[in-house]
Amino acid sequence: ETGVTQSPTHLIKTRGQQVTLRCSSQSGHNTVSWYQQALGQGPQFIFQYYREEENGRGNFPPRFSGLQFPNYSSELNVNALELDDSALYLCASSPGTAFTDTQYFGPGTRLTVL
Amino acid sequence: DAKTTQPPSMDCAEGRAANLPCNHSTISGNEYVYWYRQIHSQGPQYIIHGLKNNETNEMASLIITEDRKSSTLILPHATLRDTAVYYCIVRVNNDYKLSFGAGTTVTVRA
Numbered sequence: 001e002t003g004v005t006q007s008p009t010h011l012i013k014t015r016g017q018q019v020t021l022r023c024s025s026q027s028g029h030n031t032v033s034w035y036q037q038a039l040g041q042g043p044q045f046i047f048q049y050y051r052e053e054e055n056g057r058g059n060f061p062p063r064f065s066g067l068q069f070p071n072y073s074s075e076l077n078v079n080a081l082e083l084d085d086s087a088l089y090l091c092a093s094s095p096g097t098a099f100t101d102t103q104y105f106g107p108g109t110r111l112t113v114l
Numbered sequence: 115d116a117k118t119t120q121p122p123s124m125d126c127a128e129g130r131a132a133n134l135p136c137n138h139s140t141i142s143g144n145e146y147v148y149w150y151r152q153i154h155s156q157g158p159q160y161i162i163h164g165l166k167n168n169e170t171n172e173m174a175s176l177i178i179t180e181d182r183k184s185s186t187l188i189l190p191h192a193t194l195r196d197t198a199v200y201y202c203i204v205r206v207n208n209d210y211k212l213s214f215g216a217g218t219t220v221t222v223r224a
Contacts, residue, residue: 004157033211042201042214043158056210090157092212099205100146103212105157 004093004106012112013081021076021109023091029104031055031097032074034066037088037108049074050097078111086113118202123219132189134218136202139183146205147178148212149187151198158201158214161187192222 005024013019025032031050035043045058049068063079072093078085088110092103119137126132138147148163162169162176164185169176175188189196201217 006157035212035214042216043212045211045213048210058211088155092157097210099207099209102148102160102163104160105150107157108155110155 004091004104006089006091006106006109008109009107010110010112012114014114015081015083017081017113018077018079019081019111021078021089021091021111023074023076023093023106025072025074025093026104029093029095030072031094031101032068032072033092033094033103034074034076035090035092036060037090038084039087043090046076048097055097081113083113086111118204118215120200120202120215120218122216123221125221125223126192128194128222128224129191132192132196132220132222134187134189134200134202134220135184136187137184138202138204141182141204142206143182144207147176147185148203148205149174149176150201150203150212150214151196152201152217153195153198161200163205192220194222194224196220197222 007022033048034046037043046060047057048055052068065077067075088108090108092105094101094103149161150158152158164176178185199217
């Protein structure tokens with residue numbers, strides 16, 4: 001059984017550009033959640049996808065968007081990058097959306113915006 | 115959201131048990147306590163969770179007080195690889211997200 005994987009590992013972009021981050025869920029999981037972790041802080045929830053539909057969203061602007069595919073892999077897209085978007089982006093998969101469904105995290109993508 | 119309070123940091127000696135406290139005095143009856151840890155620059159790692167009974171797995175034990183207002187994560191024999199930030203999170207019913215606080219930075223010393 002493979003765990004959650006993310007790509008790329010590191011990424012450098014300039015302000016105003018767009019970026020796409022990718023996540024492959026753990027086998028058997030149909031739910032993906034994305035988190036942003038700024039340096040020195042705990043992860044902050046961006047949004048969750050369940051069966052290809054957005055299931056919930058945190059306090060992030062619309063330029064943060066996502067997709068989930070039929071195989072339950074997922075993408076996080078960020079448009080019009082700002083310097084403050086520099087962070088570790090984490091995805092977590094779970095077997096469902098219930099609060100009793102444990103979320104398992106990938107290793108993250110480190111995004112640097114210059 | 116039910117809030118948690120953890121000490122900002124703690125040290126423990128290699129080979130000894132590490133006892134990590136967490137207060138969650140506003141927890142409700144059907145809310146679970148989850149523990150994750152994050153080793154530097156890696157993704158958070160799930161450790162254990164529980165409702166009201168004590169739980170044990172290959173990584174740790176979770177002791178929840180009878181009134182459920184606090185809990186303790188026990189790493190039975192800490193190693194240098196256990197150095198990490200440990201997060202105690204209360205998951206509320208119908209809450210699909212994890213709400214991370216600042217956590218406890220645990221340093222295991224040789």
